[in-house]
Amino acid sequence: MPRWPVAVLIGVAVYGAARLVAARSGAALPVRAGPPIRPAGPQSMRDRPESWDDVDQASDESFPASDPPAY
Numbered sequence: 001m002p003r004w005p006v007a008v009l010i011g012v013a014v015y016g017a018a019r020l021v022a023a024r025s026g027a028a029l030p031v032r033a034g035p036p037i038r039p040a041g042p043q044s045m046r047d048r049p050e051s052w053d054d055v056d057q058a059s060d061e062s063f064p065a066s067d068p069p070a071y
Contacts, residue, residue: 037064040057040060040061040063041057041060042056042060
């Protein structure tokens with residue numbers, strides 16, 4: 001019988017116990033947050049464009065999606 005499942009269970013138990021101890025002691029737990037993302041629209045831009053239309057708005061709202069809107 002392979003021994004790796006036992007090692008995985010021990011690792012999960014140790015990880016869970018460590019998080020429980022940290023939470024009960026008041027220690028800060030890591031926050032899983034990515035980089036800050038600004039709201040869509042020209043009003044949220046540092047350098048506002050001179051003109052802004054529906055295509056610009058749809059493109060801005062789709063970011064960071066891999067597929068731009070089909071205009």
